[in-house]
Amino acid sequence: MYVWSREGGIGERKIVLSTGEYVIGVHGTEEELVRNLHFAGLDVAGGNGDVVEFMGVEDCSIRFCLIENGKGNGVEVHGRAQRVRIYGNEIREQGQHGVALQGMGPPGPDVNFRHVVENNHIHHCGRLVGHGYGVRIGQSGKNRVVYNHIHHMPRYATTIKGIRYQSLREQVEGVTFENRHDFLHSRENLIAYNDIHDVNMDSQDTGAMESWGPGRDNVYDHNLIHDVGNDRFNLQSGIYLDDASDYFTVTNNIIYGVVGTGGDQCIFAKGIGNRIENNVLVVGRTNVAGIRSMEMGGERCDGHEYAKNIVVFEPPPEPPEGGFGERLRDLHGMGTVLEWEVEIPASGDYGFWLRYTTSVEMGGKTAISVDDGESVALEGLGATGGWDHWKWRKVATLKLAQGKRALRWVNVEGGGIDLDALVLCDDLEWQPEGVELTEPEAGKHRVVIQAEWSPSDRRAAYEFINWSEGRIARADGNLFWNGGREVMVEGGPGSGALARWQGQGFDGGSAVADPLFVDAEKRDFRLRRESPVLKMGFVPIEVDKIGLKEDFPRRLAAE
CATH class of the missing domain: 2.160.20.10 (Single-stranded right-handed beta-helix, Pectin lyase-like)
Known part of the structure; x- marks a missing residue:
């Protein structure tokens, strides 16, 4: 028997090995x-x-x-x-x-x-x-x-x-x-x-x-998920009603602080006849939606009810600080533009390198121009094998004059791509690798451009990945708040601003207003007495009753 101690030598410590199937x-x-x-x-x-x-x-x-x-x-x-x-x-x-x-x-x-x-x-x-x-x-x-x-x-x-x-x-x-x-x-x-x-x-x-493929009529109620x-x-x-999760009742839950690397949300709802009502859903800075749904694997996704929920958005991300891993997102829209002003140390030909990630072929679909000059198509931007797989690619050679130059990047044809860094180098044999960049040949120059701002906030109250008729049986009486910014819906015939979704006959009795939490910054999502949502029929959630009860043993609580 070999023992690998986590805390140094074994010494006089007692080591117990279980051989019985159960105690x-x-x-x-x-x-x-x-x-x-x-x-x-x-x-x-x-x-x-x-x-x-x-x-x-x-x-x-x-x-x-x-x-x-x-x-x-x-x-x-x-x-x-x-x-x-x-x-x-x-x-x-x-x-x-x-x-x-x-x-x-x-x-x-x-x-x-x-x-x-x-x-x-x-x-x-x-x-x-x-x-x-x-x-x-x-x-x-x-x-x-x-x-x-x-x-x-x-x-x-x-x-x-x-x-x-x-x-x-x-x-x-x-x-x-x-x-x-x-x-x-x-x-x-x-x-x-x-x-x-x-x-x-x-x-x-x-x-x-x-849940996944369960029986019907299950209830998630009054849970604090954070x-x-x-x-x-x-x-x-926060809550995932996965494939064939039918006839769930999801009520009085508070969900905040859901984090991941993409495609994250408060509630992901598949299945038939699910009712999501009277919940507080806090859409985080990196989330895509409050409620997200899709149909897949031949399992129906329809008859959902979204009613009397509070869907609020944390403030959008602060402008990135310009380090590796900050990544510029939301660049997929046709005509999306990024602009930089850079100092070119010496005139000459510069290799133009991108550190990027994409799941599709983007070669020739984006372009760069200098000082409002002719655009140069950026070639060689193939799929990287996943959104968390980054690649460096030399996409063009630019003739640049010394001094301040204005660079303009455009997604000409549209298509998903994230950028992490751009490098200009007049050592045409130089190649970047990873995130620790080597120096170019003596007497040559390297200019690194990294994320300094993100162009848009694409988060939505709802996202329908593949809209289908009958997906929503009822959506009404909800309150949305994005700090005064536009509330969006993604996917389906109502994709766009909330007003367009309402024009499809949904959320007609819903409102856009500050819910007036007691202290959202300190995660106190109780409502003030003057909250507008109380007049809309929202029932205050009994936060003080959530969690362990008073008779939980003191001897165990002290462990």
Whole structure:
């Protein structure tokens, strides 16, 4: 056995190796269920699988315990199991999930339901796998996941899993679109009053609260979702109703601080018949939208209702400071122009280099001109292999005179491209590599031009990636505020300014106004009494009731 200590030598420290499959295992059978067995006030650690496992049980509980350091899950409720209560526990440092409620896969019977996961502090799970969650619900229904504090997960805080219809009908005989929900038991779950932050720390295409192919009629209510995502991967969401997430009710949630590298939003909603109402959605500086939707994989996306929400935008990004990685975005529009005034140290021929990223062929579609002279097409700008893959390319040779010169870049034909730096060098053999630029040959010169401003704010209240008829059943009574700037909608027949969207028959009773939060800068999104949204029917969110309850054990809170 080899031990790699994180804190230096082993010395006299005690090292414990778990060899048992679990520490507490409560296992009944179909013929002989275990009932009314309760655990309280224990410190439970280790396990080569789950720390605590319930299977073949009814009306059991684990309360006010410290549950830590399992290879698998902190608490697993598996197979035939009903009415298990997991209350007031500290669940931490698990290899996979904090809590897992797992029923039978289709076409198995509906035997796992009515559990309560309440008032638990669940954190720092996923220590051995990248898909570690706070609470996983799979083919289990009518559960209550409430008043928990969930944080520091590589992936979701909570997820509700099933199988999306197009996959289900291929796997199980007899499945039709009309009867599909009969096979999906992860239905009628309530996930509410949870404080969620610092999740999706190592994940892409994800949400703090997520679902995929579940049963119907699940509810997300009164959750505080904040400071989630990461700065390495894209497609981050506060709430993610992924493929075939149908008939969800999403109400009274506050979402802010969603970060990622692109395609990030407060709510990403697919599925059928989802109602998103009375939420506070704070669109961050790097987000694309408050609510985003799309249809994909043959799964319908329609019948959505967006009502009585507050959608506010943080101020747009400050002008970049001129360093590598600042990147100029939103340059894809035909006719987009960038201008610089630069000091040319000596007359001569200069190689013109770009550090850029694009997913499409952009060769010849952009151009540069000097002092209002003839435009020179910029060649060789091929796809870089992804928006986070940067390349240097010598795109032209320019004859420049010494002194101040005005450079003008134009996206002539339109098309997506981001720029990070431009370099002029009269050493025509010089080549840049990475972000630490070498010096040119002695007596030669190098001029570096980097991002100093961003031309536009393209964030939208809604973004419809692929609009379809019937996508929105109702959108009304919402309040939008972008600090006095234009509120936009992206995609579909109403794409453009909000007024154009309203001209399509949506959001006629909505308004653009400051919601008058108590202190938005300090993340206090309660409403002042004079807030205009209160007259529009918005119901104040009970922020003070979110998170752990007063009876959470002091001994665990001190850990």
